[in-house]
Amino acid sequence: MLKKLVYKDKQTRNKYKKLEHYSLLNKSLKKNLEVYGISKNVFTSTKRATKTSKVQIRNRCIFSGRGNGLVSKFRMSRMFFIKNAGKGLLAGVYKSN
Numbered sequence: 831m832l833k834k835l836v837y838k839d840k841q842t843r844n845k846y847k848k849l850e851h852y853s854l855l856n857k858s859l860k861k862n863l864e865v866y867g868i869s870k871n872v873f874t875s876t877k878r879a880t881k882t883s884k885v886q887i888r889n890r891c892i893f894s895g896r897g898n899g900l901v902s903k904f905r906m907s908r909m910f911f912i913k914n915a916g917k918g919l920l921a922g923v924y925k926s927n
Contacts, residue, residue, distance in 0.1 A: 832894065832895035835890065836890055836895040839888050839890055846884060846887060889902060891906050891910060892906055893910050894907055
């Protein structure tokens with residue numbers, strides 16, 4: 831089940847990455863059209879798919895695929911973070927006294 835969720839998240843990230851530049855360009859054109867008094871309906875976002883919004887992207891652990899308890903800087907769950915930090919595999923992470 832987790833492999834499927836990780837695959838799905840990866841696909842969503844790739845779709846978003848492809849269409850992000852187009853979306854920003856389209857947004858800026860619409861703002862400029864408002865300034866000059868031209869109708870906004872000239873540029874409609876037909877290219878943008880429904881599942882490519884930034885909100886749909888879920889941060890997941892790169893090792894286990896977990897979505898909860900994530901240390902976002904290292905993109906791993908807290909369990910793997912503690913395990914790897916204890917072994918000294920993560921640069922800049924020290925055990926507190």
